[in-house]
Amino acid sequence: MTPRKRELLLVRHGIAEERADAADDAQRSLTPEGRERTIAQLRSLVGLDLNCDLVLSSPLVRARQTAELAVQVGLAPELELAAALAPLADPLPLLERWLGAVSPRPAWRRLALVGHEPDLSTLAALLIGVPMALAPEALQLKKAGAALLQWPKPPQAGLLGSARLALLLPPRVLLGSRSTASSCG
Numbered sequence: 001m002t003p004r005k006r007e008l009l010l011v012r013h014g015i016a017e018e019r020a021d022a023a024d025d026a027q028r029s030l031t032p033e034g035r036e037r038t039i040a041q042l043r044s045l046v047g048l049d050l051n052c053d054l055v056l057s058s059p060l061v062r063a064r065q066t067a068e069l070a071v072q073v074g075l076a077p078e079l080e081l082a083a084a085l086a087p088l089a090d091p092l093p094l095l096e097r098w099l100g101a102v103s104p105r106p107a108w109r110r111l112a113l114v115g116h117e118p119d120l121s122t123l124a125a126l127l128i129g130v131p132m133a134l135a136p137e138a139l140q141l142k143k144a145g146a147a148l149l150q151w152p153k154p155p156q157a158g159l160l161g162s163a164r165l166a167l168l169l170p171p172r173v174l175l176g177s178r179s180t181a182s183s184c185g
Contacts, residue, residue, distance in 0.1 A: 005109065005150065005151065005152050005153075006099060006108070006109065006110075006111075006150070006151040006154070007109065007110040007111075007148060007149065007150050007151070007166070008095075008110070008111055008112075008113055008127075008148070008149045008163075009045070009050055009052055009110060009111070009112040009113070009146055009147075009148050010112075010113050010115070010120045010123070010124055010141065010146060010147045010148075010149065011042075011045075011066065011070065011112055011113065011115075011120075011141075011144065011145075011146045012114075012115065012116065012117055012120055012141040012142065012143055012144060012145055012146075013038075013058075013060075013062040013063040013065075013066040013114060013115070013143065013144070014030045014034040014035065014037060014038030014041075014062065014065070014066050014069075014143055014144040015030065015031050015033055015034030015037060015038070015143050015144070016028045016029060016030055016031060016034055016062035016143075017029055017030075017031060017062075025060075026059075026060045026061065027061050028060070028061060028062050029061050029062060029065060030062055030065045030066065034062075034143070034144075035065070035069065037143075037144060037171065037175065038066055038069050038143075038144045039069055039072075039073060040174070040175055041144040041145070041146075041171055041174040041175060042066075042069055042070050042073045042075050042144070043073050044169075044173075044174040044175070044176070045075055045146060045169070045174065046073055046074050046075050048169075050075070050110070050146075050148065051074070051075060051076065051110070052070075052075055052076040052110045052111055052112040053076065053077075053105065053107075053108040053109060053110060053111060054076055054077070054078060054079070054080065054105065054108065054111055054112070055067045055070050055071060055075065055076040055078070055079040055080070055111075055112040055113075055114060056079070056080055056081075056082045056085060056094070056098075056111060056112070056113050056114070057079055057080070057082065057085060057113075057114040057115070058081075058082070058083075058085035058086045058087070058114060058115045058116060059081045059082075059083060059085075059086060060086060060087070060116070063085070063114045063115055063116060064079075064081065064114075066114050066144065067079045067112075067114040070112060070114065075112060076112055082094055082113075085113060085114070085115040085116075085119075086115075086116075087115075087116045087119055088119070089119075091113070091115075091119070091123055092123075092159060095127075095159055096159060098111060099151065099154065099155060099159065101154075117140070117141055118136050118140075120141050120147075121136070121138070121139050121140050121141050121147075122135045122136050124139060124141075124149060124163075124165065125138035125139055126160050126161075127149055127159060127160065127161070127162065127163040128149065128161070128163050128164065128165045129160070129161035129162075139165075139168060142170050143171065144171055144174070145168075145169055145170045145171050145174070146167070146168075146169045146174070147165065147167065147168050147169070148165075148166040148167040148169075149163040149164065149165060149166065150163060150164045150166045151163055151164075152164070
């Protein structure tokens with residue numbers, strides 16, 4: 001049996017209330033403009049045929065709302081909350097479980113991960129092989145922007161450096177301000 005190609009679609013949450021407007025950072029919601037722009041950006045991902053088998057989301061309100069919108073527009077049929085995607089958490093054990101031989105859903109092909117900055121960009125950089133010291137500055141996901149990582153075959157010796165960056169989609173591309181996406185191969 002041929003191993004399945006796996007992909008992760010990393011999506012940063014949409015525009016949220018300012019920190020000063022919410023007493024608790026975890027409770028900050030998407031703004032009305034953030035909801036509107038996020039819906040448009042998520043629809044663009046669907047239009048690019050980047051549909052996912054499942055959305056895994058940080059439990060923080062703004063990320064969860066973004067993930068709920070992803071399900072609403074048809075990017076994925078369902079979502080699960082994952083504490084490993086909260087700010088400053090370690091998502092590698094979660095990814096090792098999903099990309100490993102005993103995945104919770106062995107037939108998946110593409111997962112969406114909804115989370116925060118700088119965590120998602122750092123994760124993407126580490127997965128494509130950027131050294132830890134350089135990872136936080138290697139790439140940046142803007143609000144509701146996305147990055148697509150690919151594994152043509154299952155990682156053999158750990159996740160770090162095992163992925164390929166296939167797409168980096170900033171909001172201006174997803175909102176139609178540019179005619180082509182930033183493609184990395």
